[in-house]
Amino acid sequence: MSTQGLQPLLDEHAELEAALADPATHADAALARRLTRRYAQLSRVAEAHRRSRSAEDELATARELAAEDPDIRAELPGLEAAAREAAAHLEQLLVPRDPDDDRDAIVEVRAGEGGTESALFAAELVRMYERWAERRGWRTQLLDTTWADLGGVKAATLAVAAPEGAYGLLRHEGGVHRVQRVPVTESSGRTHTSAVGVLVHPEADEVEVDIDPADLRVDVFRSSGPGGQSVNTTDSAVRITHLPTGTVVSCQNEKSQLQNREQAMRVLRARLLADARAAAADAASQARAAQVRTVDRSERVRTYNFGENRVVDHRSGYKAYNLDQVLDGDLDPVVGSLVRMRTDEALAQQAEAGA
Known part of the structure; x- marks a missing residue:
């Protein structure tokens, strides 16, 4: 097992523990949040290291006693497997991670090719993410919805x-999601293919993105619900345009x-942070390029085939015939296949670099 870079992480964990125990750290709320995120990440590494070392010590002791005790000798295969599993888990945690993985996430779902059918499936994807979050004990808040028919x-x-x-897992959802089924508006029973785009951003802290109020144009309008009907008698909806970049956010x-202005600013900060990261680093640019650029059916990352109750992820090769369960929030196996794929790729790159 390669544990290159482990000791600096353990040292940093100890330093962060001391810093977070200092009341002065918590006088700066943004600093405390940033250090707490990093400490939580490194705590997983420290705990995995402790378990791996404990498993290795237990195995070493058992091997010493096995020559004289048949009962202990019989336990060796199980102890060896446990030690391998603990070591592999630690090795996975040592793979370089996206620095934003421990942040909360902003997920944008947009209907694309397919008209009404695409809009209907976009609503189903939103529900899928809400149910997945509920299964995992995460909190969700629907910041903005632009309704369509039906x-x-x-x-x-x-x-x-x-x-x-949430970002560390949700970022795998970025891209074009393709749906194949007979639309409710189709009288001949013919299967149609539609597309929905998903964009995922790490949520930004207020102090991380400097936004000059003079660079914002704020428009207000009346909120609307399904079918376009007004759901509010006042101009409570907000549209914010960031003039230097042309970024438009509405809530x-x-x-x-x-409240709508505050939520719109959350989304705007997340978008601007993602754009700044993409412009500053090639790795971030590649990560963003892997997400949806145009909501075109040919740029799909995943296909949902209702006729066969099948879901296929085109990046990891994952395939299962439980589409109904996936849409009900059972996303862990699908996303897990992507996490394993990217972990394996990173481990292979590490091994190649160390060769």
């Missing part, structure tokens, strides 16, 4: 928060204009 959505923005950070799900 209960579909043209666009929706979902904030997802988790103690261990209308809250009852007050102030």
Whole structure:
């Protein structure tokens, strides 16, 4: 097992533990949040190291006693397997991670090719993410919804928060999701293919993105619900345009204009942070390029085939015939296949670099 780089991480963990025990650290809320995120990440490494070392010590002791005790000798295969598993888990945690993995996430779902059918499936994807989050004990908040006919959505923005950070898993959802099924509006029973785009951003802290109020144009309008009907008698919905970049964010799900403005600013900060990271680093640019650029059916990352109850992820090769369960929030096996794929790729790159 390669544990290159382990000791500096353990040292940093000890330093962060001392820093977080100092009341002065918590006088700066943004600093405390940043250090707490990093400490939680390194705590997983420290605990995995402790378990791996404990398993190795137990195995070494058993090997010494096995020559004289048949009962202990019979336990050796199980102890060896446990030691290998603990070592492999530690090795996976040592793979370089996206620095934003421990952040909360902003998920944007946008209908694309397919008209009404695409909007209907976009609404189903939003529900899928909400149910997945609920299964994992995460918190969700629907920040904005632009409704379409028959209960579909043209666009929706979902904030997802988790103690261990939601972005590390949700970032695998970025891309074009293709659906194949007979639309409710199709009278001949012919299967159609539609596309929905998903964009995932790490949520930014207020102090991380410097936004000059003079660079913002704020428009207010009346909130609308399914079918376009007004759901509010006041101009509570907010649209914010960041003039230097042309980035436009709107929010209308809250009852007050102030609340919608606050939520719109959350989304704007997340988008600007993602754009800044992409411009600053090649790795971030590649990560963003892996997400949806145009909501075109040919750029799909995953296909949902209703006729066969089948879901296929085109990046990891994952395939299963439990589409109904996946749409009900059983996403762990699908996302897990992507985590394993990217971990294996990173381990292979490490091994190649160390060769």
